[in-house]
Amino acid sequence: MKKIVIAITGSIAAYKSAHLVRLLKKAGCDVRVVMTQSAKEFITPMTMQALSGNAVVDNILDPAHEMGMGHIELSRWADAIVIAPCSANMLAKLANGIADDLVSAMCLASPKKIHIAPSMNRFMWDNPMTQTNVQTLLASHLYVMIEPDSGEQACGEVGQGRMAEPEVICDQVLSSLSPKYLPLSAQKVVITGGPTREAIDPVRYISNHSSGKMACSLADAFVDQGADVTLILGPCEAKPKLPMNIVHVESAQNMLDAVLANIHDADIFVGAAAVADYRVANIADQKMKKTDGQDGLTLSFVKNPDVLATVAALSDKPFVVGFAAETQNVIEYATKKLNAKNLDLICANDVSQGQVFGQDENNIVIIDTNNVKTTLSRSTKQDQAKKIVDLIIKKISITK
Template sequence: MRMLDGREILLGVSGSIAAYKAAELARLLIKKGANVQVVMTRSACEFITPLTFFSLTGRQAYSELFSGGEEVATAHISLARQADLTIVAPATARTLSRIATGSAEDLLSTAIIAAHGPVILAPAMNPQMYQHPGVQNNLRTLQSWPQYHIAPPGSGEMACGEFGLGRLAEPADLVAFCESVLRGDVQDLVGHRILVTAGPTLEDIDPVRYITNRSTGKMGFAIAEAAAKRGADVTLITSVHTLPIPAGCRPLFVRSAADMAEAVHAHVEDASMLIMSAAVADYKPKEVADKKMKKSDDALSIPLARTLDILASLTPSRHRVTVGFAAETHDVVSYAQGKLSRKKVDMIVANDVSKAGSGFGTETNEAIFVRPDKEPEHLPLLSKKQVAYDLLDRAKEIFALHKEART
């Protein structure tokens, strides 16, 4: 059964240059079988016309609270209450403020406050606006209410030319987010900010060649996807461009171990969980040639230098759960226990990559959870998605223990 088939979706559109993406979102929702009713703010009509949405949905797009008299306004509220799901995309700072404070100043905010079903808010605004304490406080307030779900914005170049966090999530990702909410995925990680690293790093030799490893990032992407489905605010740091970014995750693309270290250090202080599933290179060329190195009959020797050990470089914190990974071929538990002790992390997820179904590039994994206070927990061969859920369960348990120890 298609999750959106026959569902009544109320699509709210507020005044942002990103409003044009709402048209694509409406089209994709309808393609999935949903019935879409659009409600717009006055300022949204300056960016995209109600006629555009009528053409896509076959329904009038409403924008005025009293456009057709009190009876019509009441019908609009009735429609909001009957919606299986409401999504506001884009949601501007002003719209978020109105909803967070219960201020029903226009048709859109009135409809949202009257909605009985789940409400998804997809912020879109300038990076400085998004990081403003007032906006962040409103987001935290809204996310603390079970009815509301925040679809995290992306990072990149904005219409104003600035770079940063605040881009409206892509329409396809918002559709997947809608499906997740309607499916009733347990939202037990709401309020957590989870930093996930995934995939290999690439250490340049020259402009053509580089040193890397066999990691594909599938395990890390599965963790990021599971965390987002469970309500966490997820930042995914990766070098992988061949896998789709999971819905609700904010990607940060890096290349080298140094790039990844910089990204982790820049975001870890705000994280309640750090899950380092990336296969970070242990070594890099001491020098990178600025031109392609030509082959010759002589043997080639490339001096290597150690890369920064990212986990070891972090200051341990009882306010954060830190999980490392160990891909081994023998003495798996012993090496994982050594890594756990040296790097002072809360858990190591170890696996024997020489085993069938447990190596790089597979859809499955046979993981061992190694913790300082417990016997190693051996999981059977499971899908990486299931391993991700089990890992997050353990991380959530450790976080609760940390919190209890602090009180």
């Protein structure tokens, strides 16, 4: 029987913790609940005691509990500690080693990785101080971040900051306690995603509609199979859900530089970014002003480096997967790109009439070097990413 401590901090999402405890109990876990004082303003210890079947602990200065050094005993007893919800205040405490309540003291005394499910207002989540705290915790390799969801919040605003659903948290915790065979364990994967921005002047740029959702879904799917993933992401709102190395870039040249800096020893490269083919030849140092009598503007362009072709041309190239977003003759143009750039696989999709960019669903045809076509019917990008990764695993296994 797996032993799990659920730590609840002060957040309106505390009501979801009740369902999380029920899910873990249903999965056969022994669950103990720890609460901060502010958490009790949102849900009662009696409720959590009834659901968990164990007494709830909420005071680090409780003489009866601390007679046996309770916060240390809990940290040793647990196979996993889960803070759900985890407030911005608790994130700050953990990142700075503060241990002034039972939850923070227990975490500081724990030798195990701790799962954190943040919950807060979207501006609190986006605040640079919060993001610095998140990065500090991830860099310590002692914490596993369960990314908050985006959507409508209790305060009425819309954005990222909602605690992940209990089912997601439960699955991730149980998976961490029951390691499965991971076919891409020790494999290094580099992925590009999102658009690039090519500057015209300090305030204007040329870009495209790529949302980065497919690349982020692929990155998550690779991590789920055990890969060490570096995601090189152009400017977009999409984010992966699982922990990985993310490199943010702007232009095509930035993206190429980042790829070449990370491609060494890579086993797989996936070029899912919509890289601009051209950039402005002469970027203005100052904002370009409209003048009286000026009816038009002429810009000169030069070719951008081809990131995908550059990687595929390396003497020790990894397994290279490209994407072809076409508006006509989709299969024909994708096949030409596959052969011309020396790719191992290409994923072709029809982007005419806005059918792909920014959407949550997609339909893809995957073409290999033997001209074998695998059609993925319309489904979510997360589902298609998993199928693409599964196919890549099979192709790699065949070539080994």
